Amino acid sequence: MAEETNRLFVGNMPFRMTQEELFDLFAQAGGVASVHVPTDRETGRPRGFGFVEMDDPTGKDQAIQMFNGYSVGGRSLVVNEARPREQRSF
DNA sequence: TTTGAGCGG
Numbered sequence A: 001m002a003e004e005t006n007r008l009f010v011g012n013m014p015f016r017m018t019q020e021e022l023f024d025l026f027a028q029a030g031g032v033a034s035v036h037v038p039t040d041r042e043t044g045r046p047r048g049f050g051f052v053e054m055d056d057p058t059g060k061d062q063a064i065q066m067f068n069g070y071s072v073g074g075r076s077l078v079v080n081e082a083r084p085r086e087q088r089s090f
Numbered sequence B: 001t002t003t004g005a006g007c008g009g
Helices: A019-026 A058-065
Strands: A006-011 A034-036 A051-055 A079-083
Touching: A006 A058, A019 A034, A019 A051, A019 A058, A019 A079, A051 A058
Parallel strands: none
Antiparallel strands: A006 A051, A006 A079, A034 A051
């Protein structure tokens, strides 16, 4: 069984950008499954990056080409394919 | 400013 996941990593995001903004932004590229914007709970400060999951690899590719280097909030967004999160088991 | 999280039996 192959799990089809299309996750995008968004870096260099303006701290003012929220998951809602990401969702609306990436929704223009295709179907957005969900967005994830983690924050550092130790410092309470956003890490400046987020994750966006697309419903289709096509929208993912579109989002990468559409928003990779996209200027917003005075910052250029960096969009790439996301990597699987750390595995807590060896 | 760059790779997230949380759960029951």
